[in-house]
Amino acid sequence: MKNVAVIGGGLMGSGIAEVSARAGHDVVVVESSDDAAKAALGRLEKSLERAEAKGKLGAAEGTAADVLARIRVETDLDSTADRDIVVEAIVESEAAKVDLFKRLDSIVAAPDAILASNTSSIPIMKLGVATSRPTQVIGIHFFNPVPVLQLVELVPSLLTSPDTTERSRAWVEGSLSKQAIDCQDRAGFVVNALLVPFILSAIRMYESGFASAEDIDRGLVLGAAHPQGPLALADLIGLDTTKAVAESLYEEFKEPLYAAPPLLQRMVDAGLLGRKTGRGFYTYS
Numbered sequence: 001m002k003n004v005a006v007i008g009g010g011l012m013g014s015g016i017a018e019v020s021a022r023a024g025h026d027v028v029v030v031e032s033s034d035d036a037a038k039a040a041l042g043r044l045e046k047s048l049e050r051a052e053a054k055g056k057l058g059a060a061e062g063t064a065a066d067v068l069a070r071i072r073v074e075t076d077l078d079s080t081a082d083r084d085i086v087v088e089a090i091v092e093s094e095a096a097k098v099d100l101f102k103r104l105d106s107i108v109a110a111p112d113a114i115l116a117s118n119t120s121s122i123p124i125m126k127l128g129v130a131t132s133r134p135t136q137v138i139g140i141h142f143f144n145p146v147p148v149l150q151l152v153e154l155v156p157s158l159l160t161s162p163d164t165t166e167r168s169r170a171w172v173e174g175s176l177s178k179q180a181i182d183c184q185d186r187a188g189f190v191v192n193a194l195l196v197p198f199i200l201s202a203i204r205m206y207e208s209g210f211a212s213a214e215d216i217d218r219g220l221v222l223g224a225a226h227p228q229g230p231l232a233l234a235d236l237i238g239l240d241t242t243k244a245v246a247e248s249l250y251e252e253f254k255e256p257l258y259a260a261p262p263l264l265q266r267m268v269d270a271g272l273l274g275r276k277t278g279r280g281f282y283t284y285s
């Protein structure tokens with residue numbers, strides 16, 4: 001697979017585009033507006049400049065400018081027509097993703113192209129059946145920050161062909177040098193089914209006044225060797241995404257531990273989405 005498209009150039013899409021271009025792929029990023037495309041390009045430039053300054057770009061990757069030259073940021077979905085693999089990384093909304101997969105199905109021309117989703121929690125079958133080619137639809141779930149974290153969850157639906165799964169694995173492990181784990185197609189897959197209820201418990205603990213945000217996070221960093229505490233992690237993920245994942249899990253399993261706490265809902269209503277808006281459980285400059 002040579003030609004890659006990433007739909008959505010936000011936190012995750014820009015990271016997926018970066019690691020793909022660093023692996024030598026020709027990458028098209030499709031955003032929803034000119035302003036969003038500009039922001040996506042800015043994220044890519046900043047991250048690649050940082051990687052270059054830290055001496056992380058290998059000889060095969062080239063300079064930050066070489067990697068950027070392999071990426072085009074567009075607003076026209078038709079630019080996915082000649083792609084071998086499309087990775088969808090738009091907002092965590094089932095309706096938005098179903099609509100996008102329908103449109104991709106009518107545009108992407110190669111008969112064996114893979115249509116992948118980076119969804120955190122939405123069952124892949126819902127996206128597969130929106131297309132005429134569910135055998136080629138799969139979850140390829142990266143972790144944030146994409147250039148740093150090694151894991152990718154591979155999530156075939158009941159209709160995904162073994163060929164699609166194995167070509168996806170070869171791309172993720174052979175080309176992007178990530179490590180894949182195999183998951184069944186249920187909301188939250190492996191990692192978020194365990195991680196998100198933990199984050200929600202931390203939010204409930206904070207909401208109840210039991211401990212401060214700083215002490216909850218310091219507790220898990222110093223007492224359980226987590227790289228960052230659950231509330232700082234929720235701010236990194238984005239509180240809108242955290243809430244959307246909780247809702248998918250709750251819809252699938254109806255377990256109270258997956259229900260989004262009222263504080264999380266109010267913070268999302270208020271636009272306090274974490275790092276991406278400058279304020280969540282903490283304030284960022």
Ligand SMILES: C[C@H](O)CC(=O)SCCNC(=O)CCNC(=O)[C@H](O)C(C)(C)COP(=O)(O)OP(=O)(O)OC[C@H]1O[C@@H](n2cnc3c(N)ncnc32)[C@H](O)[C@@H]1OP(=O)(O)O
Nearest residue numbers: 047054119120142143144145147148149192227228233237
């Ligand atoms: C919800 C979804 O569906 C699934 C998910 O993604 S769940 C979220 C999973 N992610 C996590 O759990 C992240 C946990 N946190 C961490 O790993 C770390 O706190 C962190 C990597 C975010 C930041 O690490 P920290 O040590 O505090 O900061 P910092 O020193 O700036 O960064 C550590 C290294 O990561 C690199 N880094 C950090 N953020 C980066 C980014 N956005 N892009 C590229 N590199 C980055 C730094 O360059 C640094 O590299 P170096 O050690 O070689 O110099």
Ligand SMILES: NC(=O)c1ccc[n+]([C@@H]2O[C@H](COP(=O)([O-])OP(=O)(O)OC[C@H]3O[C@@H](n4cnc5c(N)ncnc54)[C@H](O)[C@@H]3O)[C@@H](O)[C@H]2O)c1
Nearest residue numbers: 008009010011012031032036089090091092119120144237
């Ligand atoms: N944030 C995380 O830690 C994380 C980790 C793994 C997976 N994910 C998943 O990745 C996806 C993206 O999450 P994110 O954190 O990057 O969100 P984000 O809000 O940072 O980015 C989403 C981007 O998609 C763009 N977009 C929205 N609709 C679009 C459309 N129809 N066409 C093209 N672009 C469109 C937006 O302009 C935005 O730039 C979600 O499904 C999320 O659940 C998130």
